[in-house]
Structures are given as structure tokens and as C-alpha cells.
Amino acid sequence: MPGMVPWTWWTHSEVGHSQEAKRESQQLFGNDAAFSTPKPERLIQRILHIATNPGDLVLDSFLGSGTTAAVAHKMGRRYIGIEMGEHAVTHCVPRLRKVIEGEQGGISQAVAWQGGGGFRFFRLGAPIFDAEGRINPDIRFADLAAHVWFSETRTALHRKPRQPLLGVHAGTAFYLLYNGILGDKRPAGGNVLTARVLAALPPHDGPRVIYGEASRIGPARLKDLGIVFKQTPYDVKAR
């Protein structure tokens, strides 16, 4: 009707209720609930049904006990869950493992869930930048190296680098001079690209990108050597 605000009413017979959610939680975790206000899987199913299609990416940045991820998984959606509490490990991971094994609670029967699929679990590293965009002075070499590598190559650095050469990607070698990685712990020592530092770097036959606090080698010489110098922190991209 003209002027009528659209409204909707979801009954508990369609989308479940708090008691149902508590029962689901109890079936999964016994009396060790992650928190006291879980949602029933049917409620999240309704929301995902309206808002997404199979294969879409669902983000729950407050994952709690993992209901959204579990439902997204059973509904054939991809998902990212973020959780700062230990229940990420004690509740969300075991719950998703059970889902993969074919757990039959919640919406499983309604969607004929048989199990399958997978997920990856990551721990966030230390923040690279402070609120003003400066590099966090406590950041360790390995964490900054992982960030630089990812921002350059869009791939994960799987090992902890113990030397300035982080690796070679598509023919280009990436180096990071930071935190006295060359053994010189003075504030700028070893973090400045000099001829001596360059000679000490592991060689690479091809283009090189070197991150450091400053370069004492001039632009023309760098060009001749096939080196792109990038200055920390200014050239370390936040994304």
C-alpha cells in the first residue's frame, strides 16, 4: 500500500529460537559454551539464503562459537571468520572439523549435509603500523618480511627468513634490510644500503628490489645494477 513501510516477521517455527541455539551449542560443546547468546543455525541460514548465493564469500568478524562459518560451510558458501578469543581454537576449529566430518546438528538435515570441504586456520601477526602509520618499533624482522613479501608478490611467505633475501618471485629477488639483519645492531647499521652492504647480500642474477632505511648508492648506479630501492617505512604499503 502507498506509504506502508515494508516489514518482515520471522517466526521461531521458521528460524529457531534461543533454546534451540543453546541445544545446538550443547550438542557441540557440552556445557562449555563459547558465550551465552548463540544463534540457531536456522536463523543464520535464512540470512545467508537472502543475502548470498552458493560460492559467495561470507565474513563474520566476530565469529563467537562459529555458527555463521558452520552454516556458510553447509550451504556451500566460502567464509572468513575472525575471532580474538581462545574459543577460536577451543570451539570454532573443532566445530568446523565436525562439520567437515558430516555433523548432523543444526541445519544439516534440511540441507542434506554429508560432510566434506575444508578450511585454513591462521593466527594474525603483530600489527605492522601504529595509529599514525609508522612502523611499529617492536616489529620483528620476520613479521615485517612477511608483510613486505605479501605486498610485493600477493603470495604468503611460508618460511621464517633469517637473512635479507626474502626470496625470488617471477624472476625478481626481494631483500629487506631491517633490524640489524646483517648483524649490525646500531640504529641505522646494516639497514642502509651501502656498497659494503650490497656486497654482503646474497647475489641474484636478475632484477632486485631492496627495502632499507636509506641508500648511499645513487639512482644511476642502482639503475645500472638493476636494483629498485624502496625506503622503509614510506614504501612499505599498508595493503
Ligand SMILES: C[S@@+](CC[C@H](N)C(=O)[O-])C[C@H]1O[C@@H](n2cnc3c(N)ncnc32)[C@H](O)[C@@H]1O
Ligand atoms: C556475541 S559473539 C558473536 C557470535 C556470532 N557472530 C553469532 O552471531 O552468533 C561476539 C564475538 O566477537 C568476538 N570479538 C569481539 N571483538 C572482537 C575483535 N575486535 N576482533 C575479533 N573478535 C572479536 C568476541 O570474542 C565474541 O566471541
